[in-house]
Amino acid sequence: MRKDAKIYIAGHRGMVGSALVRKLKAEGFNNLLLETRQKMDLTQQQVVADFFQRERPDYVFLAAARVGGIVANQNHPAGFMYENLMIQNNIIHQSYVSGVKKLLFLGSSCIYPKHAPQPIKEEYLLTGALEPTNEAYALAKIAGLKLCEAYTKENGCNFISVMPTNLYGPGDNYDPENSHVLPALLRKFHEAKQNGNTKVTIWGSGEPKREFLHVDDLAEACFF
Ligand SMILES: NC(=O)c1ccc[n+]([C@@H]2O[C@H](COP(=O)([O-])OP(=O)(O)OC[C@H]3O[C@@H](n4cnc5c(N)ncnc54)[C@H](OP(=O)(O)O)[C@@H]3O)[C@@H](O)[C@H]2O)c1
Numbered sequence: 001m002r003k004d005a006k007i008y009i010a011g012h013r014g015m016v017g018s019a020l021v022r023k024l025k026a027e028g029f030n031n032l033l034l035e036t037r038q039k040m041d042l043t044q045q046q047v048v049a050d051f052f053q054r055e056r057p058d059y060v061f062l063a064a065a066r067v068g069g070i071v072a073n074q075n076h077p078a079g080f081m082y083e084n085l086m087i088q089n090n091i092i093h094q095s096y097v098s099g100v101k102k103l104l105f106l107g108s109s110c111i112y113p114k115h116a117p118q119p120i121k122e123e124y125l126l127t128g129a130l131e132p133t134n135e136a137y138a139l140a141k142i143a144g145l146k147l148c149e150a151y152t153k154e155n156g157c158n159f160i161s162v163m164p165t166n167l168y169g170p171g172d173n174y175d176p177e178n179s180h181v182l183p184a185l186l187r188k189f190h191e192a193k194q195n196g197n198t199k200v201t202i203w204g205s206g207e208p209k210r211e212f213l214h215v216d217d218l219a220e221a222c223f224f
Helices: 015-026 045-055 070-075 077-097 132-155 181-195 215-223
Strands: 007-010 059-062 102-106 159-162 166-168 212-214
Touching: 007 015, 015 215, 045 077, 059 077, 070 077, 070 132, 077 102, 077 132, 077 159, 102 132, 132 159, 159 215, 166 181, 166 215, 212 215
Parallel strands: 007 059, 059 102, 102 159, 166 212
Antiparallel strands: none
16 A cells, blocks of 8 residues: 555544554555545445545545444344445445455454354354344344455455454443443443442353454554
């Protein structure tokens, strides 16, 4: 990538998108395309098409998505599936139409089967049932990964995907309903200490094993 390359970061105000912006700026890339949701709702096909025709980015980081924890995913499967399919279809297709040199799609490790052997290998994809609580979200992400592969195979595009594990870091979401496990735990312990409580209730059996990655380490990997 040339230092003056035009790079579009979709979702630049999110935890991952803002880490990508920090990393790219630190590496001397300053021709960054950043549009807020208020100016461009990425679920809207024509709006996204007009943006790509007008701006013609060289590279795209696709970090915009509807993201949430277990409760949000359980309560809003339609919203998670529909919005993520729309956002990624619009951006991936318009990246093809406008001749983007390379696109990186942000997926999630929840695309792998619930009972996949550990550590998870890429070839375990589509070998078993998904975790039911985030199935709708995971199916959208699998569609995104496969769409990138399909455009690469059929049209010679250079569209690749990463499937990060649970992330944490600056810009995380601490909402009691929408947050992921680590910010939710931090909030619970912080508030318990503030309120002088002697007990904290944590969801689940305590048995699951979780893996965490700092978002700046993810940004480093995406940049690489
Ligand atoms: N966080 C994790 O632990 C984790 C783990 C694995 C993979 N990932 C993946 O990484 C990506 C980014 O996640 P994140 O944690 O950075 O999420 P986030 O903090 O919620 O950021 C998502 C971004 O997408 C934007 N967005 C959502 N819907 C939009 C729409 N209709 N139009 C325009 N912009 C829209 C949001 O805009 P606003 O700022 O306006 O809300 C926000 O900037 C996702 O694809 C996610 O699957 C995240």
